[in-house]
Amino acid sequence: MQQQQQELQQQTQQQQHLEEQHQQQEQLQQQQQQPPSQPPQQQQQQEQQQQQQRKELQQSQQQQQQQQPQSQQQQQRQLEQYQQQHLQPQQQTQQQQQQRLSSQIVRSKLNLAGLGSSLDPKAIPAASPHTLPAAAAAAAAATATKVEAASLSRRRQRLSAAAAPAAQQRQQQQQRQQQPKQQQQQRHQHHDHQTRAQVKTRRSCFLLRKAKSLKKMRKERRRQQQQQQQQQHQQTAELHETVKRDSQQQQQQRQHHATAASAAAIEPATPPVRESESAVAPAAAEQQQQQQQLLLQPQEQDEDDFMGLWLNVFPFLRQHVEQQQKQQQQRKRHQRQEAAAAGPAAAADAADEDPEAAAERAEIEALLDLQQAAQEAAAAADEASAEAAAAEEAAAAAAAAAEAAPHQQLSHWNATAAVAAAAAPAAAGVYSSRRPPPAAGITRSSSNSSSSSSSSRV
Numbered sequence: 001m002q003q004q005q006q007e008l009q010q011q012t013q014q015q016q017h018l019e020e021q022h023q024q025q026e027q028l029q030q031q032q033q034q035p036p037s038q039p040p041q042q043q044q045q046q047e048q049q050q051q052q053q054r055k056e057l058q059q060s061q062q063q064q065q066q067q068q069p070q071s072q073q074q075q076q077r078q079l080e081q082y083q084q085q086h087l088q089p090q091q092q093t094q095q096q097q098q099q100r101l102s103s104q105i106v107r108s109k110l111n112l113a114g115l116g117s118s119l120d121p122k123a124i125p126a127a128s129p130h131t132l133p134a135a136a137a138a139a140a141a142a143t144a145t146k147v148e149a150a151s152l153s154r155r156r157q158r159l160s161a162a163a164a165p166a167a168q169q170r171q172q173q174q175q176r177q178q179q180p181k182q183q184q185q186q187r188h189q190h191h192d193h194q195t196r197a198q199v200k201t202r203r204s205c206f207l208l209r210k211a212k213s214l215k216k217m218r219k220e221r222r223r224q225q226q227q228q229q230q231q232q233h234q235q236t237a238e239l240h241e242t243v244k245r246d247s248q249q250q251q252q253q254r255q256h257h258a259t260a261a262s263a264a265a266i267e268p269a270t271p272p273v274r275e276s277e278s279a280v281a282p283a284a285a286e287q288q289q290q291q292q293q294l295l296l297q298p299q300e301q302d303e304d305d306f307m308g309l310w311l312n313v314f315p316f317l318r319q320h321v322e323q324q325q326k327q328q329q330q331r332k333r334h335q336r337q338e339a340a341a342a343g344p345a346a347a348a349d350a351a352d353e354d355p356e357a358a359a360e361r362a363e364i365e366a367l368l369d370l371q372q373a374a375q376e377a378a379a380a381a382d383e384a385s386a387e388a389a390a391a392e393e394a395a396a397a398a399a400a401a402a403e404a405a406p407h408q409q410l411s412h413w414n415a416t417a418a419v420a421a422a423a424a425p426a427a428a429g430v431y432s433s434r435r436p437p438p439a440a441g442i443t444r445s446s447s448n449s450s451s452s453s454s455s456s457r458v
Contacts, residue, residue, distance in 0.1 A: 019108075021057060047154060054147075106139065236399040243395045247388040253302075254384050258377035260292060 024053070044158075236395070239398060240395050243391045247384075247391055250387065251384045254380045258373070258380055260295065
């Protein structure tokens with residue numbers, strides 16, 4: 001009985017020892033499953049310690065197996081026989097306990113191997129003393145596979161830990177290689193930003209300068225345009241004034257000519273009453289003609305000066321004026337020749353005629369002369385008004401042209417040329433109309449001479 005108890009105690013101790021081993025293995029697996037928070041040197045030390053513990057456990061198991069003598073085996077056989085013979089109920093209970101323990105051990109090993117979750121505990125067969133060695137072998141194989149897997153995982157971890165610094169070095173090298181490129185890119189970007197900012201500032205400065213210069217140019221152009229407009233207004237005003245003055249002077253001269261012609265026509269209308277008056281008439285007529293010539297000389301000089309100015313400004317009018325002067329001189333010559341030829345005939349006719357008839361004829365001639373002078377004065381006034389209107393229209397047209405074209409810079413001579421070109425025909429007509437008609441004077445002188453001759457004869 002004591003031997004059996006000792007054997008049972010030894011078996012329980014072995015089971016406890018196995019359970020402790022299983023617990024240690026579980027702890028090791030848990031440690032392996034946990035992330036490696038410790039440095040690789042400490043991990044290596046722990047692994048070495050675990051390997052030493054395993055070796056010690058294996059050595060202790062081998063020693064226990066070797067220490068069992070053959071006598072113990074014989075005693076076990078005797079005990080088994082005794083149990084079979086005398087202690088069957090106890091053996092049954094012990095077998096049941098052993099089966100339970102073995103089943104628990106198998107389940108624990110299977111759980112450790114990762115098969116407990118997939119196997120049904122009811123499907124696991126009950127352990128028997130014949131199946132215990134196979135279960136132990138399976139458990140040992142499972143533990144061996146577990147240990148190999150753990151060793152492989154550790155090797156992988158070691159390799160990864162050993163390769164980690166190399167990978168870190170590679171990453172650092174790559175980063176070092178990429179750093180200059182990144183720095184260059186950053187420098188290029190910074191340089192590009194600076195250049196763009198400089199270009200923008202230069203453009204803004206250039207635009208500001210250009211705007212200022214354009215403003216100055218516009219101001220200068222406006223000032224020049226205003227000056228040109230003022231000059232043009234002044235020129236047009238001066239032209240208007242000159243045209244008005246010329247027209248007024250022409251009207252005054254025409255009026256003076258008309259009054260002089262009317263006075264010259266009225267004076268010979270007085271009939272000769274006495275011989276003394278008839279004898280004095282030619283001398284008075286000559287004096288009147290001289291006075292008229294003296295009065296007309298300054299006017300003619302003014303007209304000649306005025307026409308000289310126009311001719312200097314417009315040389316193309318000179319030919320026309322010269323032709324008119326030649327024609328007038330030729331007419332005067334013909335009239336003088338006719339008067340010289342008609343003088344004796346008129347004197348003879350006057351001697352033959354009666355004094356009353358001569359007086360009547362003189363009155364009629366005087367009336368005709370007055371009528372002709374009035375007609376000439378009216379025509380001269382009409383011509384003066386028409387010429388003044390034409391001059392005003394020409395000045396207005398020139399002013400409108402100057403106002404319509406402010407950008408065209410017309411000089412004073414061009415403006416005066418335009419106005420004078422418009423007023424050239426009128427000026428030519430004025431120059432021709434200002435001089436008294438020679439035929440009227442000749443007829444008057446002939447009539448005076450005839451009247452004087454008739455009076456002397458009487």
